[in-house]
Amino acid sequence: MSTLNLEKYGKLEGVAYLETYPDGSPKACTLDEKNLIKTPVGTLIPSYGPPRPRKRESVALEFFQNGNLKSIALNEAVEAKTSLGVLSVERISFYEDGNIHRFFPLNGQIDGYWSEEEEAKLATPIDFDLAIGTFSVKVISICFYESGSLKSLTLWPGESIELMSPDGLVYIRYGLALYEDGSLKSFEPARPEPINTPIGIVIAYDSNAHGVNGDENSVCYDEVGKIKSLMTLNSAISISTGEEKKIIKPLMKRGKIDPERFFPEPIKIEFSVDTIVITQDSELTVDLTQSKVKAIIIDDPETKACGNCSECSHCG
Numbered sequence: 001m002s003t004l005n006l007e008k009y010g011k012l013e014g015v016a017y018l019e020t021y022p023d024g025s026p027k028a029c030t031l032d033e034k035n036l037i038k039t040p041v042g043t044l045i046p047s048y049g050p051p052r053p054r055k056r057e058s059v060a061l062e063f064f065q066n067g068n069l070k071s072i073a074l075n076e077a078v079e080a081k082t083s084l085g086v087l088s089v090e091r092i093s094f095y096e097d098g099n100i101h102r103f104f105p106l107n108g109q110i111d112g113y114w115s116e117e118e119e120a121k122l123a124t125p126i127d128f129d130l131a132i133g134t135f136s137v138k139v140i141s142i143c144f145y146e147s148g149s150l151k152s153l154t155l156w157p158g159e160s161i162e163l164m165s166p167d168g169l170v171y172i173r174y175g176l177a178l179y180e181d182g183s184l185k186s187f188e189p190a191r192p193e194p195i196n197t198p199i200g201i202v203i204a205y206d207s208n209a210h211g212v213n214g215d216e217n218s219v220c221y222d223e224v225g226k227i228k229s230l231m232t233l234n235s236a237i238s239i240s241t242g243e244e245k246k247i248i249k250p251l252m253k254r255g256k257i258d259p260e261r262f263f264p265e266p267i268k269i270e271f272s273v274d275t276i277v278i279t280q281d282s283e284l285t286v287d288l289t290q291s292k293v294k295a296i297i298i299d300d301p302e303t304k305a306c307g308n309c310s311e312c313s314h315c316g
Contacts, residue, residue, distance in 0.1 A: 004029065008067045009037050014048065021065050028059040037061070039069055040098040041080040047073040054108035054119070064096050073107055083148035087126065095146050103142040120156050128153075131182040133163040143215060145180050152177040154214035160190040166225035167195050175214020179223055186217035192234050195219060197227050198271055198288065200295040203234035206266050218266075231266040236298045237278060241291040248278055249298055 004012040004026060014033025021027050031048035046060040062070040071093040080089050082100060090107035094100060105126070108119045123138040130150070138156040145151045154175045155161070161172050165184050173190035192205040206218040209231075218231040236249035250264040268279040276293060278284045286293055 006063075006067065009069070012037070012061075017059070019059070023065070025065055025067065026063050027065075028062045031060050034075070037069075037072070039072060039092070040094060041092065041100065042078075044072060044078060045075045047075045049075075054114055056107055056109040062093075066096065068096055068098060069094055070096075077105075082142075083144065084126075084128070084142070084150065087142070088124070097146065099146045099148065100144050101146075102144070105139065105142075116157070120158070123156055130163075130178075132165070132178070132184050133161070135161040135163070137161050141214070147180060149180045149182070150178055151180075152214040154211070157211060163187070165219075166221055166227075167193070170219075174209055174211030175217055177215055177217060181223075183223070183225065184221055186220040188214075188217040189219060193219070195227055195230055197230070197269070197295065199237065199269075199276065199293045201235075201297070202230060202232050202269065202295045203297055204230040205233050206231035207233055207263070208266060218268075227271055229268065229270040231268050233264050233266050234297060235267075236296045237267070237269070237276075238294045238296055239286055239291050240293075247296070248280070248284070251280055 002015050004015045004018065006012060006026065012029070012031065012035050014031050015029050016032045017030040018026060019028040031046060034048055035046060036043050037046060047055065048060060056073065058073060060073050064070050071091065073091045074089070077088050077090045079086050080092065082103065087103060088105055089103050091104035092100060093102045106119060106123055108114055110116050110119060120138065125136040125138050127136045128134065138159050140154040140156055142150070143152040152175060155173065159173070162169055163172055163176065163184070165187065170187060170193050171190040172187045174188040176187040177185040179185050188209050188211065189205050192203045194201050195204045204219050209218055220228040222228050233250055236247050238247050239245065248267065250267050252262040253265045255261045255263050265280065270277040274288050276286050276288065278286065
């Protein structure tokens with residue numbers, strides 16, 4: 001163990017491990033003794049000491065090369081003030097200027113001794129009152145812009161919420177991202193959802209969505225609410241160019257877990273002013289000024305996303 005003198009944060013006692021940048025400045029460390037460190041959200045106690053249940057095997061402190069604090073894993077959960085109010089947190093990351101980047105309400109080690117289900121039981125739903133909806137949900141992390149505005153939410157597996165999108169009410173799993181003005185940037189559909197696009201209604205859903213991070217999701221809008229891209233399992237694309245016509249639909253591929261079974265692989269469609277880009281095993285760019293392109297529903301979802309089929313024409 002050793003002592004580390006930090007120009008901006010003072011002395012750290014009981015440094016068990018130290019990683020440095022090429023110039024010798026501290027990059028990350030672990031601690032064996034209790035320390036107090038002044039952070040942009042108050043004086044906190046970084047994680048220290050021997051292993052214990054849930055304790056994540058990672059560094060206690062990370063620093064930017066200029067010496068500013070990059071992240072802190074806390075020894076115990078604390079209440080910290082954010083633009084969303086006071087929240088309980090176990091790990092915080094910061095921007096280089098000191099503003100909060102990401103909050104982790106929980107920071108337990110998921111392994112053979114502590115399961116994701118056990119960790120999720122400790123999660124407490126957080127109340128959100130946003131321009132796109134009001135809801136209460138368990139989150140893995142909350143990401144902020146440098147201004148303090150909410151940037152994204154990563155939801156716990158099994159959690160879902162209903163929000164207002166440019167295409168009406170949608171059900172979301174895994175995550176959502178916002179523009180700095182609070183408008184919806186992207187979301188991960190919890191079930192197949194009808195989305196208005198330049199080629200007609202496309203049923204958006206990504207069966208391969210992983211939910212690692214709410215910053216990026218499969219349904220994406222631009223700043224004015226127009227669709228930018230999506231993934232679909234339930235729609236095909238008809239392309240007519242002169243006398244030539246072809247239909248692109250999801251490919252059936254062997255399952256990764258059970259190679260004896262075949263599953264449809266989602267298609268990614270990206271939209272711009274005069275073109276669309278269709279991605280399967282390769283990319284196909286279609287000029288909308290030269291070709292007639294139309295979305296076709298090939299497999300209706302088991303549960304209609306709109307919830308009112310008698311008054312809906314989305315699905316034909």
